[in-house]
Amino acid sequence: MTIRPLVILPDARLRRPCEPVAAITDDIRALARDMLETMYDAPGVGLAASQIGVLKRVITIDVSKSEEERRPLVLINPEITWVSEEQRVYEEGCLSIPEYYAEVERPDRVRFRYTNLDGETVEQDADGLLATCVQHEIDHLNGVLFIDHISKLKRDRVTKKFQKAAKREAVA
Ligand code: K1U
Ligand code: ZN
Numbered sequence: 564m565t566i567r568p569l570v571i572l573p574d575a576r577l578r579r580p581c582e583p584v585a586a587i588t589d590d591i592r593a594l595a596r597d598m599l600e601t602m603y604d605a606p607g608v609g610l611a612a613s614q615i616g617v618l619k620r621v622i623t624i625d626v627s628k629s630e631e632e633r634r635p636l637v638l639i640n641p642e643i644t645w646v647s648e649e650q651r652v653y654e655e656g657c658l659s660i661p662e663y664y665a666e667v668e669r670p671d672r673v674r675f676r677y678t679n680l681d682g683e684t685v686e687q688d689a690d691g692l693l694a695t696c697v698q699h700e701i702d703h704l705n706g707v708l709f710i711d712h713i714s715k716l717k718r719d720r721v722t723k724k725f726q727k728a729a730k731r732e733a734v735a
Contacts, residue, residue, distance in 0.1 A: 564600045567615040572660050572708070572725040574616075581611070581618045581704040584639050587682050591621065595637040595680060598623040603633075607658045609696040611703030614659050622700040626692045638677035641701055644686065646670035653695045655709045663721050667712045669698050 570576050584591055594617060602610040602623050612621040620640045627634040651671040656664045672690045675697050679685050689697055699709055710718045 564596045566604045567597050567601045569601070569605070569658050570614050570616050571729075573722065573729060574659075576613055576616055576618065577659055577703070577708060578706045579613065579618055580706050581613055581620045583620050584678075587639065587678070587680060591619075591639065592680060594619070594621060595623065599625075599635050599637070602658075605658050608692065609700045610658065611700045613703055613706075620704050622697075622704065624693070624696050624700060626696055637680050638675075638697075638700075639679070641675055641677035641697070641704070643673050643675050643698065643701060645674035647672040651695075653692070655695065655699060657699070657709055660708065660710065660721065660725065663710075665710065665713045665717060667695075667709050669695060669712070673697060675701075 594612065598610050598612060598615065598621065601615060602608075602625065608626050609622065609624045612619045622638045622641060624636045624638065625634055647670050649671040650668045652666050652668045654664050655667045671694065672688065673694045674686060674688050676684060676686045702708065702711075710721055
């Protein structure tokens with residue numbers, strides 16, 4: 564298992580749609596293991612493969628509260644199949660936009676379908692943090708970031724900050 568480096572804004576890979584996974588191979592199982600290790604190390608409650616530079620439709624999630632009770636989820640080719648009319652606001656963060664947090668409004672409850680590592684199709688309902696996290700991670704697979712759900716003013720401000728930081732790093 565390897566902790567992989569995180570892709571940070573404004574890296575163009577974060578804006579590319581990810582490709583569906585055709586089959587659960589040893590490479591996909593190894594990718595999922597690396598993603599879980601990278602997510603727990605960060606630490607984060609979710610991770611999309613594009614955040615480690617792999618443009619495949621794979622996400623990992625664990626919203627359990629302590630290390631002893633870990634409940635890792637690996638979602639391959641996930642899709643949202645239903646959303647509630649009720650919305651909720653949650654303060655989101657993103658491992659690819661470090662130390663920036665903003666309130667985002669999304670559907671309060673969702674139903675989602677995915678393939679697990681045993682190749683089975685699973686359909687599951689979610690509310691609370693899991694619902695928010697599933698939506699945030701599936702957005703990543705479509706090249707969408709949580710800052711796309713906030714005002715243009717705030718988005719432009721945070722984007723410029725990260726563009727400047729990337730330029731500084733490039734000349735250092
Ligand atoms: O996709 C990501 O960038 C991971 C992100 C997921 C997420 C956070 C909050 C709302 C929706 C989706 C994170 O995990 S940021 C870190 C974080 O929220 C956290 C870290 C440690 C403990 C608890 C939360
Ligand atoms: Zn994110």
